[in-house]
Amino acid sequence: MTNTPLRLGIAGLGTVGTGVLQILHRQGDRLAARAGRPIEVVAVSARDRSRKRAVPIDAYAWEDDPVALARRDDIDLFVEVMGGHEGPAKAAVEAALNAGKDVVTANKALLAHHGHALALRAEAQGRVIRFEAAVAGGIPVIKALTEGLAANEIRRVMGVMNGTCNYILTRMESAGLSYAEVFEEARQLGYLEADPRLDVDGIDAGHKLSLLAAIAFGTEVDFGHVALEGIGAVTIEDIRRAADMGYRIKLLGVAQMTGRGLEQRMQPCLVPASSPLGQLEGGTNMVVIEGDSVGQIVLRGPGAGAGPTASAVLADVIDLARGNRVPTFGVPATSLRRVRPAQGAVAAPYYLRLQLIDKPGALAKVARVLGDAGISIDRMRQYGHEDTTAPVLIVTHRTTRAALDEALTALPETGVLAGQPVALRIEQL
């Protein structure tokens, strides 16, 4: 135990920043015992100094400008919990690194867009950026990947990492409500981001996936090549039909290194209802990591909220106080590989829902189109007629996305479909 404190400057005093101050207030001695030295907040910055907060901030020096905070001589570590991937957050993190400070951030958007450049900058200064709070909230998944499972070649990393989407999907199922209805509920409950597309279009979760992929595969962050598909098109009917077949629908992120490059996708998928991912309810997050030696590790916990996020921020702070300085993405930034992005490289079974016009030979025509595309059928279920059409569910054997797209293009030409076919990937666990 040394008496030299680790001196923090905290930029952003919203939910997370206030949460960090509260823990330091309540658990300061415990944290010092674990860190081996006191952790001390020296200065803070936020948009509005006079706003009422759950903790007093008078004891800390105040800076209006986070960049000025980042440059202060009397801080060792810059904690960025402002958010936003351009503007002040980016400028302040850059300023901190340039001034030779380590950085702890909860900012997934910033790192998804600029993580590689920032990691290089940090490294040039002999500094590191830590970002446990940016991915899956309170779950120590960055640490698990960079340290706990460091002896593994990672095969695949998957995650349900947007609590709001998982809340919407599980609530649709349990209450039998439409997407629009639950979306409105979630909005009123304050579960959605100011720009809800960040949640429901999978952007927020995609940011997180791109960070996990970089660490898992030792590659440059490549958010631009995450195939994003939101949950807006998921219907209560598909949720129910999938359940009939033993599946649940999740907004699932998957990153996988393939012979054709790195595949990253964030999309609604079917997962077995009996699997840990299938059993995940509400706002909880889950990350599944598959390594060559360890097999499958599943981590589950709260993905958001003041306490869990502040817990992750402070775990990074304690690491740095202890002198644990793993490089930003687990290996030196200069050694991260730039790899080819791959799309549709990994074959999978698919769930298809078709609305079939009730006339003789309709099903045979569908089967022929699938067969022509090289897709074989694992299971099929036809439901009772609804007026002049009947829903048909098909679970295919493993097939490529290309073959599926070929079939989806050809299906309408059969003239036996009412409406668009629905196709959802079944992720094998």
Add this chain to the structure above:
Amino acid sequence: MTNTPLRLGIAGLGTVGTGVLQILHRQGDRLAARAGRPIEVVAVSARDRSRKRAVPIDAYAWEDDPVALARRDDIDLFVEVMGGHEGPAKAAVEAALNAGKDVVTANKALLAHHGHALALRAEAQGRVIRFEAAVAGGIPVIKALTEGLAANEIRRVMGVMNGTCNYILTRMESAGLSYAEVFEEARQLGYLEADPRLDVDGIDAGHKLSLLAAIAFGTEVDFGHVALEGIGAVTIEDIRRAADMGYRIKLLGVAQMTGRGLEQRMQPCLVPASSPLGQLEGGTNMVVIEGDSVGQIVLRGPGAGAGPTASAVLADVIDLARGNRVPTFGVPATSLRRVRPAQGAVAAPYYLRLQLIDKPGALAKVARVLGDAGISIDRMRQYGHEDTTAPVLIVTHRTTRAALDEALTALPETGVLAGQPVALRIEQL
């Protein structure tokens, strides 16, 4: 990246030791990239040099005596994967520490019995002992507790940490077999330790729980006060009745700091069938950690086997190669508290199964005994008669173990019971 290798001496070339060599062989470059320096095996030791192994060992210096290996000047780090809590393993770890080497071990029994003394010895030498592989196999749970969740005051830590017991219990349920039948199956499959009591009496899992508790609560390891109860008395009938009420039976370890001291228990418990613990099948391990800020974190993965265990051993090795030197139990050994052990301090609901003699007023007598002990009934279910007796299931409201024991003592005096009542704790999640 430095070129100075971290030089290992490995004592024990059974499943785990061989697994470590295999990973180093296959992934040496990857490990060096993550560790920032080469990891090199210099010398090994085992009982039998000439035994056929999956990896060649000619390239390494050989020592017949692990103590001699531990003292070699040309190693920096001693890896102990021999097992056994006395004799050569203990002597070799002590020798390594005395010679100023760090130690990585997979030996839960050694640390459960001698962890505090060894941690003090390590600290006096400026060394650390790392033991990720000793608890829950490949799951990075030690790291999660000491580092990832270091900002939390831990409320409770729970785990299913003996895969063999979980295999036996889930197999009894799925195949409808008795304990004795599945025990024999497990023996023939080689799932049991040479001394099977280590598994089925909860000793092995109790070792692990005592280590988790020390880290979670900053206390001296106190295996002697883990209340141990094995799975030998669990019947297929209880498994089925519990399922009827929405529960599954698990050999669950729970450590909790109470107003009366530290409670540590390893016993068959009922957990909600829909909870992550309830859904755990077969040999998989799970640890649940509850912190004041983070809430509940669940970690799941393989608890044994060459790959997962070697993955954990090498994670510790990489940490030390990186210079990440967290104290053995997360805080300095001299600051670990010796706390009072507590038994039965935490109230819980209980599951009771009684075989009631079929005569008027029998149920009323049981209800009166429970009421007199201050135990109130949440749910009760009486089944059809079997000859002249009828099984009755009771789920109580939260009660203390003392009140329950009072009732269990008084119940036979009613004269309406056939056989012993069964009482199992319901752990609330």
